[in-house]
Amino acid sequence: MFEGKIIKGVGGLYTVSRGDELVVCNARGVFRKEKITPCIGDNVTVNDDNCIEDIKDRKNILIRPPVANIDHLAIVVSAQLPYADTLMLDKLTVSALSLGIEPMVLINKCDIATDDGVQKIVDHLKNTDIPCFAVDCVSEEGINRIVNCLKKGVTAFAGQSGVGKTSILNTLLGDGGYEVGQLSEKLKRGRHTTRHVELHRINEDVFVVDTPGFSKYDAEVVDAETLGRYFPEFVKHYKGCAFNSCSHTHEPDCNVKKALENGEISRSRYNNYIKIYEQIKQRKANYR
Ligand SMILES: Nc1nc2c(ncn2[C@@H]2O[C@H](COP(=O)(O)OP(=O)(O)O)[C@@H](O)[C@H]2O)c(=O)[nH]1
Ligand SMILES: [Mg+2]
Ligand SMILES: [Zn+2]
Incomplete structure (x- = not known):
């Protein structure tokens, strides 16, 4: 038994890193039934027959490429x-x-x-x-x-x-x-x-x-309302916005805009925030 990471998968064979060596493994048949396909980057447990027994919960997964x-x-x-x-x-x-x-x-x-x-x-x-x-x-x-x-x-x-x-x-x-x-x-x-x-x-x-x-990769999981959370320099300021749900676009007493005026947030980042915000609002799906 060992634990490792899948670094390559070709034709149902998976290369798993084990310390500084590489081991070519099969996947247990049951994965197919459970509709789980082992994926590059998966952290796995491999048994003594070099068969992948278990896939650890994924922290994230990109779809394309997987x-x-x-x-x-x-x-x-x-x-x-x-x-x-x-x-x-x-x-x-x-x-x-x-x-x-x-x-x-x-x-x-x-x-x-x-x-x-x-x-x-x-x-x-x-x-x-x-x-x-x-x-x-x-x-x-x-x-x-x-x-x-x-x-x-x-x-x-x-x-x-x-x-x-x-x-x-x-x-x-x-x-x-x-x-x-x-x-x-x-x-x-x-x-x-x-x-x-x-x-x-x-x-x-x-x-x-x-x-x-x-x-x-379509990050449509991010909606307009939460977009500001993924601008770390906004996060430092938005607790001071007058509205809890401030979008930092048009509201009065917006502390993010204040930081922008003070030069603590770059104008170009703020402008891009507005562009992304509007694109998400329109769901034009050109959020790529
Ligand atoms: N001068 C210089 N040219 C670079 C450097 N890195 C890449 N290039 C050149 O930029 C071009 C594109 O590089 P490439 O690695 O194919 O870019 P990719 O499309 O992002 O994979 C090639 O002509 C490279 O030789 C660098 O650090 N300095
Ligand atoms: Mg390239
Ligand atoms: Zn605000």
Whole structure:
């Protein structure tokens, strides 16, 4: 018997990490009856026949791609073209926080950054307490910062195309290379149309995963009324709003707006809050 984490699942076989080794396992037949499908990221108990016996309760699960128990979300933005899409950034932080995932921001391409490419993002996120790291995949210093930002657990990488997610993952996986792409190549030629996802292990406690679908993950669980809870810098102020149910949009004596006027909340974050708020209200479903 041992406990481990599923890092890969192909054709009914699951690769489970056990300390620093990997064990290929079957799943107990009964899972199918119970309509539980083991999923990447699941913490499982494996018996002596290398059969998965039990799946621990999931802290969260992304649907597309299916990945369970994400602890951290590394939102990658770029200090050079393509410049940061702060609306997408803020939607991702909201999605993460609403799912119990800790967001962080990696400002990549700092080797070719204009000074204000970095500063703009730092200013945007002021007082959010969302950790922000200026990194690059080129200099030793930049790479070290990428390595150092990783914490225990599973870190998913998300962000718009072209910002350097793949480069960062390759940098992390290095030549210790961890079957990068190998299996997915095989699957591409097969009948599978779904994206193949797996966790990559940096060390015994640290896993990373590219999440092609995360940005499209529908965070409709967040409604307009609770949106403010997922703006940590608002949370510091909204107890002082005159109305308990203040939406911080039009009400009088809004303490969040006061903080905005005082410069404690960045104007661009507040503007994005209003945009997201209105999108949720309209349920235009372009909350992606
Ligand atoms: N100068 C510089 N270029 C980078 C860096 N990271 C990625 N790139 C380049 O940016 C482009 C997009 O990178 P890629 O990893 O494919 O981005 P993805 O779409 O987010 O996966 C590629 O041409 C990379 O070589 C970096 O830190 N510095
Ligand atoms: Mg990529
Ligand atoms: Zn308010």
